[in-house]
Amino acid sequence: QLQLQESGPGLVKSSETLSLTCTVSGGSISSDSYYWGWIRQSPGKGLEWIGTFRFSGTTYYKPSLNGRVTISVDTSQNLFSLRVTSVTAADTAVYYCARHPAVARGTNYRAPSFAVDHWGRGTLVTVSP
Amino acid sequence: EIALTQSPATLSLSPGERATLSCRASQSVGSYLAWYQQKPGQAPRLLIFDTSNRATGIPARFSGSGSGTDFTLSITSLEPEDFALYYCQQHSHWPTFGPGTKVEIK
Numbered sequence: 001q002l003q004l005q006e007s008g009p010g011l012v013k014s015s016e017t018l019s020l021t022c023t024v025s026g027g028s029i030s031s032d033s034y035y036w037g038w039i040r041q042s043p044g045k046g047l048e049w050i051g052t053f054r055f056s057g058t059t060y061y062k063p064s065l066n067g068r069v070t071i072s073v074d075t076s077q078n079l080f081s082l083r084v085t086s087v088t089a090a091d092t093a094v095y096y097c098a099r100h101p102a103v104a105r106g107t108n109y110r111a112p113s114f115a116v117d118h119w120g121r122g123t124l125v126t127v128s129p
Numbered sequence: 130e131i132a133l134t135q136s137p138a139t140l141s142l143s144p145g146e147r148a149t150l151s152c153r154a155s156q157s158v159g160s161y162l163a164w165y166q167q168k169p170g171q172a173p174r175l176l177i178f179d180t181s182n183r184a185t186g187i188p189a190r191f192s193g194s195g196s197g198t199d200f201t202l203s204i205t206s207l208e209p210e211d212f213a214l215y216y217c218q219q220h221s222h223w224p225t226f227g228p229g230t231k232v233e234i235k
Contacts, residue, residue, distance in 0.1 A: 049225075
């Protein structure tokens with residue numbers, strides 16, 4: 001049974017870096033059939049995709065966040081991480097890690113579907129002044 | 130970025146009634162539209178992907194339809210556990226979510 005578990009500080013100071021880890025059990029992040037990623041949810045912005053990757057090395061970030069966001073992978077521990085730099089109050093949210101299938105679309109036989117079939121339970125991160 | 134609007138914002142119904150939820154995109158997303166259900170304190174759960182495909186384990190009372198910019202999620206006969214928030218998400222371009230429809234007990 002696949003499980004995803006987020007972990008990391010619940011409080012980050014404004015202008016500093018938010019760092020979260022998603023530990024995966026019951027499945028391998030090295031699978032070529034899936035993408036893994038991060039989604040956040042806040043009262044102001046609702047649900048928002050942050051970024052996603054496949055083990056082969058393909059990574060996509062939300063265009064408006066590009067430059068502040070990095071997703072990294074540790075296959076030896078079967079986990080992946082999120083870093084968001086220069087945080088502001090607008091980055092306060094519940095952060096979810098997620099899995100979604102790779103699908104065939106056009107000429108890309110391993111495109112991200114973005115239809116999330118497994119979610120972590122979420123972790124609240126608050127940015128303080 | 131493609132914007133999604135959902136209507137109504139709140140749907141008040143009784144168990145056993147049919148629910149019809151709408152989602153409209155600011156530009157065509159083809160058939161790349163998903164629906165999620167979320168209950169308080171929980172992560173969303175995938176119900177429907179690619180407009181009309183039920184996710185694993187989703188009961189047949191949930192169905193999706195539409196194409197282009199207009200989509201519908203139907204729940205044929207509401208069960209007590211179906212009262213929740215429902216979000217649509219387009220996965221044609223960079224994915225975006227709608228603001229949600231709350232299905233509440235009348």
